[in-house]
Amino acid sequence: xxxxxxxxxxxxxxxxQSMTLQCAQDMNHEYMSWxxxxxxxxxxxxxxxxxxxxxxxxxxxxxxxxxxxxxEDFPLRLLSAAPSQTSVYFCASSYSTGRYNEQFFGPGTxxxxx
Amino acid sequence: xxxVEQHPSTLSVQEGDSAVIKCTYSDSASNYxxxxxxxxxxxxxxxxxxxxxxxxxxxxxxxxxxxKTAKHFSLHITETQPEDSAVYFCAVYGQNFVFGPGTxxxxxx
Numbered sequence: 001x002x003x004x005x006x007x008x009x010x011x012x013x014x015x016x017q018s019m020t021l022q023c024a025q026d027m028n029h030e031y032m033s034w035x036x037x038x039x040x041x042x043x044x045x046x047x048x049x050x051x052x053x054x055x056x057x058x059x060x061x062x063x064x065x066x067x068x069x070x071x072e073d074f075p076l077r078l079l080s081a082a083p084s085q086t087s088v089y090f091c092a093s094s095y096s097t098g099r100y101n102e103q104f105f106g107p108g109t110x111x112x113x114x
Numbered sequence: 115x116x117x118v119e120q121h122p123s124t125l126s127v128q129e130g131d132s133a134v135i136k137c138t139y140s141d142s143a144s145n146y147x148x149x150x151x152x153x154x155x156x157x158x159x160x161x162x163x164x165x166x167x168x169x170x171x172x173x174x175x176x177x178x179x180x181x182k183t184a185k186h187f188s189l190h191i192t193e194t195q196p197e198d199s200a201v202y203f204c205a206v207y208g209q210n211f212v213f214g215p216g217t218x219x220x221x222x223x
Contacts (some may be wrong), residue, residue, distance in 0.1 A: 042213035099146050105157030
């Protein structure tokens, strides 16, 4: 199993550009989520999904869109990048909702917005 | 919403000594408390967790204790080794996961 994979590993954008961060898992997990990690702030939940076709907002959803058309994939879209979105982004998955279930994290995408 | 504090932010211990990291939370309805270890350039990895109906859990050199009344829980690492050097995050699950800001642990030879 590859586990949770994320592409790209690094990305530099200019303000106003759009892009999609890819996330895929091969563990048949129902629950997937996106976090951003900023220095001194831990990980903050952006969006999550409890299954194909179902998504919901987390703590910091503004400026990001998600969709879940398959169990395996959960892409994160930045509609119009801003310098405040410079961060490291992690995708995670678990068998069911986070409660009592181990979350498996991807290796992360480091995004810089100029 | 839930607020999670974590202390200390950095911790240096001599190899072989013990390390303790403490987290406090605000929502008494939260009932699942995992700890994650993040090595440089990697995603966080679960190392131990505890449910609200348990006071303590051990796994070899690591243990977690929970005080629900005081709303705090702690990670204990004994016989610290160089490979324990990493950033450690506590998390609290109520409606969703809320993470603490992290503790950078350095095990000095």
